[in-house]
Amino acid sequence: MPATLAEPGTHELTETEQIEPNPRDAEDNPDADATTSPNAALEVVPPLNAEAGFRDPRELVIGENIRQEFDPADHPKQAASIQAFGVQAPVLVERETDGSLHVLDGQVRTLIAITEGVGTVPVWITDVDTSIEINERRITRALRQLNLNDRRIPITDADRAGGVALMLDLGASVTRIAEGLQTEHAKIRTAGVIGRSATARGLLDDSQYSLPQLETIAHYEALGDTDAVAQLSFPRINFRYRATLIEQDRAMTRARLAAALPYAEIGFGVLTEDPDLATEPTNLIPATDLVTGEGETVTETEIYADAYRWAVYVVVDDSDADLIAEDTGELVDPDTVDWDATEPGIEPGEGLRSAHGLVTRQRWVPAYYLLAEHLPASGLQVPVPEPVVDRADDPVDATDTEQADREAARAARRRVIELNKQGSAAKIRRIEFLTELLTARTAPPGTAMFVATSLNREPGLLASWGASTTTHKLLGVTSTGELTEKIAAAATGRAWVIVLALVLGALESQIEKDSWRRPPSGAGRYLNFLADLGARKGFALVDVERAITGEIDYNDIDLDNPAAAPVGDEMVEALAA
Template sequence: MSPTTLTVVPDIEPAAASPAPLGDAAVAESATSAESAENERAPHPAGGAELEVPPNATAAYMDPRELVIAENVRTGFDVAEHPKQADSIREFGVGAPVLAEREPDGSVHVLDGQVRVLIAQAVGLTRVPVWITDAPTDVDAKQRRIDRTMTQINLNERRIPLTQADYTAGVALMLDLGASPTRVAKGLQQTKRAEVRKLAAVGRSATGRELADAGQYSLDQLAVIADYDNLGDTDAVEKLTTTSRYNFSYTAKAIAADRDETRRRLHASLPYAAYGFGILTDEPGPDDAYLPATELTRADGEPVTDDDVYADPARWLVWVDLEENAELVDTATGALVDPDTVDWDTQHNPDTEPGDGLRRADGLAWRDRWIPAYYLPADQLDTTGLQRPVPPAADPHEALAAAERAAAVRKEARLARRRVRELNKRGVAAAERREEFLSKYVQRSKPPVQAAHFVAEYLARNLAPGALQLVTKLLGIGWSTEELVKVIGAASTNRAWVLALGMVLANREVTLDKSLWRTRSETAARYLHLLADIAAPDDDFALVDVEQAAAGDIDFHDIPIDK
């Protein structure tokens, strides 16, 4: 494709309605051209033409305080509003040369780079790189101002910012070349050390870089996607990039749990692989080309045993399945413990002695167990001497139906096991996601509007009988939880908070009796002092002597009993 050359075409005005004499028209055109030429300068030549090298152009390092900030299209710049740029120049100096013009009197006026110069002055730099050309002397002041403004706008507007993809790729390159995360974080300044490795992971991933430029995901989310992409786990990448933003954390945790289980399963399979068995990475279904050993018999009709399987391991494949909390072990020795030999009443009661012949529950833990299942490729059945059992039945059709029913039962059992396993993993992921949400939520300074009613109803449904009786008595309603919940549901937000406080106070009140004066406790003191503090002047309430004694304000021995 050949380059396109742009040329300047003079603006031709249409003829006036009343034609003028040719001589007058020529004079008018000459005047118009002169006025236009006075305020228009030809642009730089386009295409491949070389630009004229300015005479006496020099590159120098100058003290920024010696540079003159001339008229600039950018006005109102405040260094204090750009701390990151100031930190960068303070740390690394000015890298891009300032463009400036030398006036006839020798002063150097900044054409481009005002911001760099002002920041350099503010942070105390003593030198900045400057590219200096002589100011034109054959152009009037008005035209110079036009040229200056045109240049400044073009230089600022045509700068292409670094994309997020390029930024992350650069971080990855620096780490790959041996730079430490600390050094990269310090050098980039706007990046925290903890984020450097995440940025590098994104930078190494083609998918991560593409998504970074799209701006749809946070850095943490991009790092998760990139980690799987860098591992070649396309299934995980697809799940993460197709889930909604609100479910991203949940999906990520579910995938992580699944991959963790896969790693543990493969680790548990290693001894079987070393023995010569093939290893299955997915549990075979009833329609797969694998026959479980439990469904095969020998030629004599006896079931296949482990000895039969281990006699020729190369013929068999193993699938190890996880049984959660299947074994009880001694955490100190790792030895298996029979649950029937443990006195479970001692589990949370250190003062309780175990029964005769039983051991304490301390120092014990439940552990998952991997259970092997052996499968034979169906196409090898004829070469092994094994066979599928034939159910006894007088009717061959009934025998076939019985076999199909048994297969359906096995299929349903397999599906049920898988459902429990998969949903349990999702349950763990959901719990972790809730904890993340709650950890952020409890940092807020204002409760949600639902808080008052939720807290009050929770307290109502968990009141001890004595406290429930007291609260309903104080409110003048029927003595039942449901009656109390109805009152809470009809209350305003502020009223619901009052009811919640009332139930907490009732819980404390029912622990006090007529002898409260002789039992001093911090709990009672806080409760009684709160009552005194929240009482309004028209409530006509203050702590009396026995309450003061219970609160620790006075000694009950000092209470006069003859009054």
């Protein structure tokens, strides 16, 4: 409602305090009300007859105010706050010569208090200065009102998050804080996580990171993972990709330790990193470099017999994986699967089982290393290599050759492992991007041409293995029947979005974590289409995807800084948009 003039009341002040002026101040400042220079601090003389107390808000007069229109119904959070806590900041009031009390500052608080039925509000009352001409009083009043409103220093988001974290640490429940701050429970939980992280709080007021991103940073800082915090704090480009890489790396570390646990129980030492035998001093000798006293290859049986002399490092066998039933964990022979029966309603061929519900599981294989100090007592030995003659008949040390070959194999294995990690992270990011993209009511430009080209080049695309599963995930449905219902209810624009989802889901299902070295036929065109769609949404292809499109060679990808792909002008403009 607009600010209106209320009838002044005659209610006596309660719990008031008389503030007496300092006579010395009055003597020393005879011109205290005179205008001072802009650079001089105004020495304010305490007003005569100032009172602090409580009044019924209906007794206060909302007179002339620079805020012309105000409707309490438009400010439900302020109303909820006053309803819960009452008016906390005193209303500044001037007493006119007739005794009426006019609000100088606190019009909003007063009107909401009246609307919410609050009985009393705190007030600070001063007598109007009748020695000043009426227009000058109005000017002064407007100046004071504007300054009181414009010069309030709002609390920062970082301080707000810190305050929430403090209350949570002191034992307040999320519900109590959410109700007290008139906000959602989820926001309180997020603010609590961010508020406990010095790094996340420091980035919060920059407004460059979203709350979920800051929550991710705070999560790793709470774990003491300083490396993850450093990677995520700068730069913000490809944040989700970086976060996914870190998440997968930490998950891989946990999985590796879990896979190594049975070896530790037997007595093996467990290595947490793949030893660099070529460039770093080490006391480890690979089992492949050892032979028995008879010159035979060392077997696992012999290694297990003296497990305490050995250390093991487990790695994922990228050349093979276990096929299992997702619901039971049963190991499945791939030759017993009908790979055309991908849907629950499709009957598999005779003697075969459906491919629906089957997933792959990593297979871990051990690499054994003998601790060098145990070599003499182990009965094993490092064979003495025979000299090899090159084309120029110059002797070449076979040890150097073998070491170089071993290091090359190690580097190649590391590249495969790291690029597979990047491939998995890129897929997660694409799925998130597509899921959001496909919530639109109308299809993006270029959809018809892309769909027509894709289906023309691959007529069986929509029936390919995994296509429907991926499409259902992108559209948030659980079955073909549910999707059929959505198609029937869709308007033309939305129907085109579903058509696009069918094609994108099929193409996405063909891209695996290792597609960087064996790109599917339509993958390059598909990824470039996504890059075009994402140009204004901050989505750009990362290096492992650019290797699939053929833009770069996967051998040139920086393994130590995978998210530091070159950012062109288009990407910079997209982020700034």
